[in-house]
Amino acid sequence: MRTELKPDICVIGAGSGGLSVAAAAAAFGVDVVLIEKGKMGGDCLNTGCVPSKALLSAAKAARSVRSAAAFGVNAKLEGIDFPKANDHVHSVIAAIEPHDSVERFEGLGVTVIKSHGHFVSPDCVVTDKHEIRARRFVVATGSTATVPPISGLDTVPYLTNENIFELREAPAHLIIIGGGPIGLEMAQAHRRLGSRVTVIEGQKALGKDDPELAAIVLDQLRAEGVDLKEHSSVEAVEQRGDEIVVKWMSTDEGAGETVGTHILVAAGRSPNVEGVGLEAAGINFDRRGIKVGSDLRTSNRKVYAVGDVTGGLQFTHVAGYHAGLVIRSILFRLPAKEDRSIIPWVTYTSPELGHVGLSEKEAREVHGDKVRVLAADYSGNDRAQAEGLTKGRLKLVVGPKGRVLGADIVGAQAGEIINLLSLAVAKKLTVKDLAGFVSPYPTLGELVRRASISYYADLPGKPWLRKMLAVLRAFG
Template identity: 55%
Template sequence: MEELSTDVCVIGAGSGGLSVASGAAQMGARVILIEGHKMGGDCLNYGCVPSKALLSAGKAAQSRRRGARLGVASVAPEVDFSAAMDHVAATIAAIEPHDSEERFTGLGVRVIRDWARFVSPDAVETGAHRIRARRFVIATGSSPLVPPIEGLDSVPYLTNETIFEQRECPRHLLIIGGGPIGLEMAQAHRRLGAEVTVIEAAKAMGREDPDAAALVLKTLRDEGVQIVENAAVERVRGRAGAIEVEVKGGTVFPGTELLVAVGRKPNIGRLNLPAAGIEHSARGITVDARLRTTNRRAHAIGDVAGQGQFTHLAGYHAGVVIRSVLFGLPAKARADHIPRVTYTDPELAQIGLTESEAQETHGTALEVIRLGFDANDRALAEGHDTGLLKLMVVRGRPVGVTIAGPAAGEMLAPWAMALANRMKLSALAGTVLPYPTMSELSKRAAGAYFSPRLFDNPWVKRFVRGVQKVLP
């Protein structure tokens, strides 16, 4: 067994791990990166990238169906599902070189393609190596959670790790789970020709603002996606091409393929964490505000740290850890400025507190500003008048923003900057944006906070009248 020593040992070559490895190596640290599966992790191979590529194919098909409103004849698209999956594969292939072993070796990183397990607080082993490190960064991500449903072990099912291998469009896709993954895949497959039924034990999009969620769910239902809520799955049965899902109460939903999308679990099973003195729970590895584990040599970032399952969160965590590990700075991770987006059409984007969360936290100090997309000229010009923006404000500062509508994720960008830097609303209200753009809706929301303070204030009117009397 080869004995190695290094400054930083990164376990997991997903988004967070790659960011730490590249940053640390380029700033002069000795780095070993260990990955037992695919470089690029879940996001590149099974998550963000392929799902958005398939959603894009579905959007192209849907645009053919709904042109009549703009004076273009609506037609039924001819969908080549296999070609759509080729687009998914080509998108992954185009991004792969950036995450490749060759690129990181070129940056000076020692890449070991194997699984790692701790053997002591300061050492891990792979099949042929023992690595001692001054600091470890655990970035092993998460995997699809498969619930203990009766019969599931004997029925073929898909997860986000296998659904993109399909070459034929499902005739009737059953989806267990009404969260972001389930609904994104529901809409993409429906638009590409499948019948789709989503079965959710509680409320679909239950974490999100109910007004925004209702807008998204109505669109999916209008497109023909059957969404069944408050239906806990009790058992499944059948075979490939003929699957049945039975929910509590006895209702049975038949289909041809089954996708399980009920959540994710942290990838900690291979790590032998007790040997390193690292505590964990079902959510993930236990970390403090600096993302340190209970082993002073080890940090955990991204999905495995149990604080959220977003690629951009893993990247943010990587920056926090780099400041701590390389420079010894007391960097701490925040959570109040981390955005999330469900990439259905319309999208649902959220940063900071939802209205109900803000009401619970701030009470009577909270002001909520609500604007529809029909208040935006660009949205009207493009036929996108269905959508909403909610702005939660406390004493002149935004504490949360909800946007449901086309390109909502893109529209969230100025609010992400504002919350990250704790800016006042006046910064956005005073920004000049090009006309006509969708982003103007955000500026209008900021302006709506100040309008009553200026236009409905008798003291302002008296002051203006007084100034007018003395001006030459």
């Protein structure tokens, strides 16, 4: 016999999106059931954003020692203690875990069920011991690493983001399939921590970002010793003794092979739609995810879906954004509409690479020659010069009447600077707004103001303006 529960909201999945919905609803005194079969915190806390950034921080520390001589500091890197770097990764997870724990959410008033849950009808979800009939349901089951159908891959012990952070020894030679953000972040981290690294990418690495700015990141990785093979398809994988052989076909080099000790698959992510009982619930979906409207409702009007499982932009902050929209709709009956044009993203390599809004190409497709691109180089920023961080560039994509339509930035702290630019895009600010605020000196954030001011660079040469100034001078 299962215990019947009748909450106001039932959430399936305790990752970023699900936790945010549950916490917000509980704060308003709403009865919530939260179902999670795995670890609380989901992919982000346990196998994604948190451990990857912790490992990148360890790698950055190693890089700082290696480059200390440029600042007159005679430091020597005597070795990398990879197990201790791995300890740092898990200490960061442990520090954050209580915030996402069962105990905290039960303390908030949420009923947490640690079990697999699935729909058995349009208005009922069951677990091993419970039957939940809620007024509204939220599916937040996230995504998992995509494993491409490569011949022989299933015969070798390959890594994904789900187990790479369990390595206690640095790979002698890590081969990474995929040159997107995850692949390149892990490439740089492991290279800086002593591994030999080869990245194999079928298309252009960082292909979703501004080509000029992405090239700065790729050049840096190559300069640090990462072997980056673009436009190279992986044909087969095989075990050869204690080593793994990856055979590839390159448009530039033809057929070749790379021999390594470990292989990481970083070829994208797939939404977790299996085993949720979506068919029984009358929810439309395909391999790309659950189909939702701009209000994040599924084909079953009692059910919403948030985060990676919807098949859109797969970022933790998107799941949190979705959660806010769903709470607005379920609790307050207010209209909620997803706007993907305001979503930023950042690749946390060194230098970092950030984007928000329209690209230059997208903006020109809409506004034609009314689009201007304003730029500011890190080399012209005093703080960047002081810290030896001159490799980078900021671009603002500006449309009619000076409105900021998008932005791209590569360089130190790009992820922090993109915050202001995300606000500018979301609130439809203009370059006048960005040129008019006072930025403390010296900061990298001054790049935003410098680029904005360049919008007015041709004003001093305008004949009408010079005549007006002459008239004003005539009055004394």
